[in-house]
Amino acid sequence: MSKENTGSPVYSIPLRFRKMENLHIVFWLLKDIGWCMVWKPLGIAMIFPTLIISIIIAWRTRQYMAELTHNLAITLWISANSYWMISEFLHFDEKIVFGAVTFKHLAMVPFTLGVLVLAFYYLYYQPTHKEEDEEIVEG
Numbered sequence: 001m002s003k004e005n006t007g008s009p010v011y012s013i014p015l016r017f018r019k020m021e022n023l024h025i026v027f028w029l030l031k032d033i034g035w036c037m038v039w040k041p042l043g044i045a046m047i048f049p050t051l052i053i054s055i056i057i058a059w060r061t062r063q064y065m066a067e068l069t070h071n072l073a074i075t076l077w078i079s080a081n082s083y084w085m086i087s088e089f090l091h092f093d094e095k096i097v098f099g100a101v102t103f104k105h106l107a108m109v110p111f112t113l114g115v116l117v118l119a120f121y122y123l124y125y126q127p128t129h130k131e132e133d134e135e136i137v138e139g
Contacts (some may be wrong), residue, residue: 032083
């Protein structure tokens with residue numbers, strides 16, 4: 001177990017994972033730039049690498065509950081965000097599903113699932129597993 005001078009666990013990510021995470025940020029920004037500028041081909045094309053990399057990151061960190069839950073929440077956020085973008089691009093965002101609920105509001109499903117994943121971690125898992133020191137070290 002790797003420790004700093006303070007005795008706290010050290011959080012370390014292998015360089016190949018960090019490079020993928022950095023590339024993920026580039027794709028995510030390009031997706032949102034495409035959305036903001038209404039460049040539909042760019043926005044839609046960037047959904048795939050952004051979402052795929054977020055899934056890979058979550059999979060690679062699956063043995064660390066803190067990392068897994070946060071990475072799952074990010075994947076759900078990207079899913080919600082991408083659906084919302086597509087609903088605006090294809091002009092069905094304001095169409096009524098039922099009552100006052102529009103298709104844009106359906107993005108709340110993955111957003112809410114992300115919040116629930118984090119609620120599970122912070123309200124249940126973390127308090128009941130205080131004895132576990134989770135860390136990611138280079139392997």
